[in-house]
Amino acid sequence: MPKxxxxxxxxxxxxxxxxxxxxxxxxxxxxLRHVASEAxxxxxxxxxxxxxxxxxxxxxxxxxxxxxxxxxxxxIDTLGEQPAPKELVNAVLTALLPxxxxxxxxxxxxxxxxxxxxxxxxxxxxxxxxxxAGMREFIAGLLRQAISDGxxxxxxxxxxxxxxxxALTDGLAVQMLxxxxxxxxxxxxxxxxxxxxxxxxxxxxxx
Amino acid sequence: MPKxxxxxxxxxxxxxxxxxxxxxxxxxxxxLRHVASEAxxxxxxxxxxxxxxxxxxxxxxxxxxxxxxxxxxxxIDTLGEQPAPKELVNAVLTALLPxxxxxxxxxxxxxxxxxxxxxxxxxxxxxxxxxxAGMREFIAGLLRQAISDGxxxxxxxxxxxxxxxxALTDGLAVQMLxxxxxxxxxxxxxxxxxxxxxxxxxxxxxx
DNA sequence: CTCTTTGCATTGCAGTCGTAACGTAATACA
DNA sequence: TGTATTACGTTACGACTGCAATGCAAAGAG
Numbered sequence: 001m002p003k004x005x006x007x008x009x010x011x012x013x014x015x016x017x018x019x020x021x022x023x024x025x026x027x028x029x030x031x032l033r034h035v036a037s038e039a040x041x042x043x044x045x046x047x048x049x050x051x052x053x054x055x056x057x058x059x060x061x062x063x064x065x066x067x068x069x070x071x072x073x074x075x076i077d078t079l080g081e082q083p084a085p086k087e088l089v090n091a092v093l094t095a096l097l098p099x100x101x102x103x104x105x106x107x108x109x110x111x112x113x114x115x116x117x118x119x120x121x122x123x124x125x126x127x128x129x130x131x132x133a134g135m136r137e138f139i140a141g142l143l144r145q146a147i148s149d150g151x152x153x154x155x156x157x158x159x160x161x162x163x164x165x166x167a168l169t170d171g172l173a174v175q176m177l178x179x180x181x182x183x184x185x186x187x188x189x190x191x192x193x194x195x196x197x198x199x200x201x202x203x204x205x206x207x
Numbered sequence: 208m209p210k211x212x213x214x215x216x217x218x219x220x221x222x223x224x225x226x227x228x229x230x231x232x233x234x235x236x237x238x239l240r241h242v243a244s245e246a247x248x249x250x251x252x253x254x255x256x257x258x259x260x261x262x263x264x265x266x267x268x269x270x271x272x273x274x275x276x277x278x279x280x281x282x283i284d285t286l287g288e289q290p291a292p293k294e295l296v297n298a299v300l301t302a303l304l305p306x307x308x309x310x311x312x313x314x315x316x317x318x319x320x321x322x323x324x325x326x327x328x329x330x331x332x333x334x335x336x337x338x339x340a341g342m343r344e345f346i347a348g349l350l351r352q353a354i355s356d357g358x359x360x361x362x363x364x365x366x367x368x369x370x371x372x373x374a375l376t377d378g379l380a381v382q383m384l385x386x387x388x389x390x391x392x393x394x395x396x397x398x399x400x401x402x403x404x405x406x407x408x409x410x411x412x413x414x
Numbered sequence: 415c416t417c418t419t420t421g422c423a424t425t426g427c428a429g430t431c432g433t434a435a436c437g438t439a440a441t442a443c444a
Numbered sequence: 445t446g447t448a449t450t451a452c453g454t455t456a457c458g459a460c461t462g463c464a465a466t467g468c469a470a471a472g473a474g
Contacts, residue, residue, distance in 0.1 A: 109326045119385050120231060160396060167375055171373070211472090415474100421468100426464090431458100438453080442448095
């Protein structure tokens with residue numbers, strides 16, 4: 001048998017190039033040759049490792065979502081043993097913003113590109129829906145725990161609040177990337193919203 | 208002189224086709240020939256009315272943003288003479304969501320596509336920034352008037368609140384289009400947020 | 415009627431796209 | 445030391461892109 005190569009590693013090399021191209025030039029600029037030259041390899045090699053462009057895109061997308069998950073759990077670890085629920089939620093949501101963190105802006109651009117892509121591709125939309133639901137459930141869990149610990153008003157509905165917080169975060173991220181919304185403005189808006197969420201009495205809504 | 212044709216009308220015919228293609232197949236599917244066949248004309252005619260593809264896109268974008276403005280002012284008119292500020296803001300923001308309103312989902316898809324496009328094109332981002340700032344200023348004005356009328360808490364900061372409300376609306380719209388968020392959920396989230404905004408006492412934030 | 419301007423169609427070109435086919439150098443096993 | 449198998453590189457093809465050039469019918473001006 002001939003030379004053995006770590007396939008996974010080669011694929012990840014290419015996937016990283018896909019992300020770099022998508023982040024800097026947009027999703028429509030992602031072509032086999034373009035990605036290959038960005039990765040410093042030949043187009044033929046890309047073809048060797050991915051049976052089609054779609055397969056390449058899917059692999060790159062999965063790799064990115066795994067990375068985001070890892071970054072988030074790492075970020076939660078840095079908060080120590082018993083973080084305040086509000087700070088925890090704040091950290092998680094802030095991690096989703098394309099802020100200073102190196103690579104975060106690129107990841108955000110790619111995510112935005114994929115959202116636009118999904119808007120006209122129902123099957124992709126289903127994938128996004130699943131990952132979005134997972135994130136929402138995660139935030140809702142944090143809120144539930146905060147309520148049972150008495151650190152958030154009991155009148156707060158964990159599910160709809162989580163959905164709203166995620167939507168706000170998404171919207172802030174989109175405006176940062178597409179309309180130059182300053183990072184500090186976005187962070188401040190998120191903070192203000194969390195102040196409201198954790199402090200307000202929700203029991204008198206819709207009287 | 209030969210046959211005279213209404214140039215503006217022909218351009219708008221083509222621009223409408225651009226929007227239809229972008230809404231159903233995504234921005235990257237917008238090509239001269241594709242648009243032409245969607246509009247039921249030849250590619251040559253498209254070329255006759257637009258000196259380049261970029262010019263065509265710019266015209267279509269401007270036409271769309273004008274349409275949105277018109278739809279919004281019409282919607283405000285339907286609220287009558289002295290609408291409650293909360294209802295007014297609610298109506299304006301709801302009008303930005305891709306809901307049942309015919310064509311609204313398509314407009315939303317196009318808007319999302321352009322946001323993704325802007326994320327990698329600084330000059331387009333500046334255009335979006337301007338239109339976004341205008342919308343924010345409009346909402347902030349409504350909030351200011353609500354405060355001076357005693358219909359919203361004086362402790363509320365009109366500018367940052369307007370920015371947050373718009374971000375939430377954008378985020379909800381993005382999730383509706385890219386992750387199948389149900390319209391009623393989005394509308395409910397918007398309503399709940401407005402309840403919070405107009406009812407809560409903001410004076411004790413960040414003690 | 416003639417001419418000239420306008421509206422639009424057709425064609426061709428250079429470039430990029432995804433993909434298939436083929437060629438070849440390298441290497442671990444027999 | 446073959447030799448089969450893996451890892452590429454190269455080339456070619458048909459489809460598509462934006463765009464320039466050209467052709468031509470129609471119609472108001474003289």
